[in-house]
Amino acid sequence: MLKLSTSVACGLAAGIVVVASLTAAGLGDESHAGGGVSTLDATQGAQGSDFVSASIDKGDKCAGQVDVDGIGALASMSSARVWMPSSKDASMESIDAMVMCGSSPTLYFTSGISVAFESGWKLDDPKQRWVDMADQWGGTTSTLLGEPAYVIDLGDKSDDPSVTQVEGAEPTSEVLVVVDDTLIRVIGPSIAADRLVAVVASIDTEAPVRG
Amino acid sequence: MSPIRHAACFLGSLALTVSVGVVLVSSQSADAAAHAQPTCTNTEAGAISGRQVDDYTRTSGGTRADVRVIVNDDVVCQHVSSLFVWNGLGGAEFGYVIGFSNCTGYTGSFYENAKPFFFVRTAPGTQEGCKLFGGINLPQGTYQSMQTSDQNGDKRWGPWLNGEQLLPGDQGYVLDFNQGMNGFGMERGNGPDPGYSRNNNLEEFHNSNTWTLWDNISQNANSDPRYVLKKWSLHSGGTVEP
Numbered sequence: 001m002l003k004l005s006t007s008v009a010c011g012l013a014a015g016i017v018v019v020a021s022l023t024a025a026g027l028g029d030e031s032h033a034g035g036g037v038s039t040l041d042a043t044q045g046a047q048g049s050d051f052v053s054a055s056i057d058k059g060d061k062c063a064g065q066v067d068v069d070g071i072g073a074l075a076s077m078s079s080a081r082v083w084m085p086s087s088k089d090a091s092m093e094s095i096d097a098m099v100m101c102g103s104s105p106t107l108y109f110t111s112g113i114s115v116a117f118e119s120g121w122k123l124d125d126p127k128q129r130w131v132d133m134a135d136q137w138g139g140t141t142s143t144l145l146g147e148p149a150y151v152i153d154l155g156d157k158s159d160d161p162s163v164t165q166v167e168g169a170e171p172t173s174e175v176l177v178v179v180d181d182t183l184i185r186v187i188g189p190s191i192a193a194d195r196l197v198a199v200v201a202s203i204d205t206e207a208p209v210r211g
Numbered sequence: 212m213s214p215i216r217h218a219a220c221f222l223g224s225l226a227l228t229v230s231v232g233v234v235l236v237s238s239q240s241a242d243a244a245a246h247a248q249p250t251c252t253n254t255e256a257g258a259i260s261g262r263q264v265d266d267y268t269r270t271s272g273g274t275r276a277d278v279r280v281i282v283n284d285d286v287v288c289q290h291v292s293s294l295f296v297w298n299g300l301g302g303a304e305f306g307y308v309i310g311f312s313n314c315t316g317y318t319g320s321f322y323e324n325a326k327p328f329f330f331v332r333t334a335p336g337t338q339e340g341c342k343l344f345g346g347i348n349l350p351q352g353t354y355q356s357m358q359t360s361d362q363n364g365d366k367r368w369g370p371w372l373n374g375e376q377l378l379p380g381d382q383g384y385v386l387d388f389n390q391g392m393n394g395f396g397m398e399r400g401n402g403p404d405p406g407y408s409r410n411n412n413l414e415e416f417h418n419s420n421t422w423t424l425w426d427n428i429s430q431n432a433n434s435d436p437r438y439v440l441k442k443w444s445l446h447s448g449g450t451v452e453p
Contacts, residue, residue, distance in 0.1 A: 052258050052295070052398060052432065053297070053336070054392055054394060055432040102269035102270075102298060102390075104298075118389065120364075157338075161316065162340045162341060163338055163340045164315050165338055174335055183389075189335075
């Protein structure tokens with residue numbers, strides 16, 4: 001037993017029209033979709049991907065975005081620690097948006113770089129973790145903020161035969177490092193990894209944002 | 212506003228106390244056949260996905276459900292039913308495919324029997340990995356307990372089928388997230404392909420090592436003119452309506 005409760009208010013009348021037509025059909029017939037055209041050439045195989053991404057509302061930065069007013073408020077909304085970088089590409093002066101993306105406080109900067117923080121990342125062997133990550137996806141390991149880190153530059157690839165580049169995706173660099181149990185994830189579409197490394201290096205881990 | 216858009220809004224307006232399941236059913240659109248595609252090169256004749264949206268879901272370490280394997284002789288291109296955990300532009304998906312798979316290494320073959328597959332994408336949305344379990348046939352008309360998770364917290368995501376871990380040890384995928392938003396989806400490859408998909412007992416995994424039922428379901432996206440999302444009560448057996 002669980003509780004459904006939302007407060008969305010919208011056009012119930014038209015919604016009922018749709019549901020009414022469905023009610024007559026119950027939960028539907030699973031063996032037939034109602035079509036019937038079967039003159040297709042099915043020899044070419046399916047193309048593309050079986051992956052359905054979480055939808056991002058127009059104007060939002062991420063799925064399930066919650067806008068936040070101020071860095072302090074952002075820090076208070078998650079168990080993840082939040083730090084403000086102070087680099088040329090990412091600083092308080094170049095903030096484009098501060099939002100919650102799912103459970104992650106995320107900073108978007110005008111440079112196109114984003115910095116997200118995710119809790120629950122207590123790793124027994126962080127260096128091995130990033131070695132495994134590089135084996136899986138490509139990229140290299142490094143040391144940032146005194147901690148093992150993972151760096152993948154634009155276009156890096158792994159030798160894993162089950163891994164492919166997403167068709168049409170913008171080449172993107174990424175840097176990952178864990179401080180205490182918080183993952184710092186820096187992403188830069190069409191931005192070289194060294195600029196992301198500079199963003200991470202500018203973080204003062206002794207000075208987290210107070211929520 | 213389209214009828215389907217209204218339907219999504221309608222689902223979001225529920226205020227009930229029920230156990231719920233999710234099914235995607237045909238809207239029986241009169242012009243459905245007219246939209247059939249001439250070949251299988253276009254796999255997106257339609258897709259519907261839903262998600263759980265609440266403060267807890269966004270920290271989910273896994274999703275599982277009893278997924279119905281459709282009774283079907285009609286797939287000419289592809290039918291997919293699957294579960295997700297999304298993070299950023301990435302995610303970890305476990306489901307089954309009938310027809311052509313898009314998994315690297317498994318394309319070009321038509322699978323008449325439902326095959327489980329596990330698909331992951333990194334958080335920036337730039338790389339993806341996929342494994343199809345060609346040695347497993349999921350019987351038509353059965354419910355299969357499917358789970359995608361990082362349940363043991365080793366940051367390797369993997370699929371579980373009826374309690375069995377299909378990629379044990381270091382076979383799971385190392386990903387750049389360990390929590391996310393729960394979702395489910397249906398995809399069908401071409402006009403006549405069936406889109407019926409059914410998931411019972413949708414659950415999420417918490418950091419506290421417990422599984423609990425989803426407590427909020429809403430439509431994520433619907434690009435299919437012939438199918439809609441419906442919820443029903445497992446207690447009453449009836450659809451959940453206002």
